[in-house]
Amino acid sequence: MDCHTIFVYTIFVKNVTLSADEHLIERARSLAKSQNKTLNTLFREWLHQLASQHGETQSYEALMQRLRHVRAGGRFTRDETNER
Helix, strand or coil, rough: CCCCCCCCCCCCCCCCCCCCCCHHHHHHHHHHHHHHHHHHHHHHHHHHHHHHHHHHHHHHHHHHHHHHCCCCCCCCCHHHHHCC
């Protein structure tokens, strides 16, 4: 007798309606299919990447703001740069 366990995860998502050129959509679907994914999956990955970039930019800007008092000084010679 086979026994299977099925896990169900509920994720709250919001639907988005997009308008795009028909040929562009078909090319994107073909690309998704070649990657064994759906167009919806590719869109979610793209959206995640886009949102992450904004967070990385904010983190970088916050770091630069915290380090604004740091000054590198003048130019270093090759020997000075390689000193340990």
